[in-house]
Amino acid sequence: xxxxxxxxxxxxxxxxxxxxxxxxxxxxxxxxxxxxxxxxxxxxxxxxxxxxxxxxxxxxxxxxxxxxxxxxxxxxxxxxxxxxxxxxxxxxxxxxxxxxxxxxxxxxxxxxxxxxxxxxxxxxxxxxxxxxxxxxxxxxxxxxxxxxxxx
Numbered sequence: 001x002x003x004x005x006x007x008x009x010x011x012x013x014x015x016x017x018x019x020x021x022x023x024x025x026x027x028x029x030x031x032x033x034x035x036x037x038x039x040x041x042x043x044x045x046x047x048x049x050x051x052x053x054x055x056x057x058x059x060x061x062x063x064x065x066x067x068x069x070x071x072x073x074x075x076x077x078x079x080x081x082x083x084x085x086x087x088x089x090x091x092x093x094x095x096x097x098x099x100x101x102x103x104x105x106x107x108x109x110x111x112x113x114x115x116x117x118x119x120x121x122x123x124x125x126x127x128x129x130x131x132x133x134x135x136x137x138x139x140x141x142x143x144x145x146x147x148x149x150x151x
Contacts, residue, residue: 006138023071035096
């Protein structure tokens with residue numbers, strides 16, 4: 001699974017001009033399931049995201065997790081994270097999971113996040129979304145759990 005994590009002071013997702021998910025302080029999680037991914041990759045990625053120490057402590061050092069600061073998660077599906085541009089200028093998305101599998105793993109990730117964390121908002125899978133955010137820092141971190149690295 002691939003994700004792009006952005007530390008935000010606020011973020012929201014709109015579909016058709018209506019807000020469908022929003023958070024204050026927390027993490028915007030752009031999420032892409034790749035071919036070969038399973039619940040194992042999802043669980044490992046979520047555990048890493050929840051423990052990632054990228055919020056400031058009292059001394060201003062990045063030493064607190066989203067859990068430590070009682071921040072929210074806004075989880076947005078984004079298959080374009082699997083883009084491959086090595087063959088030219090038009091991206092190929094063949095590395096992304098098939099739509100049905102991508103939806104299943106996205107729904108699984110969201111359900112697990114809601115079971116483990118009190119504030120979780122979402123986008124809408126396969127919808128045309130507008131994502132508004134205030135990136136705090138800015139702090140943006142790519143995370144990937146390779147399906148081949150887990151036995």
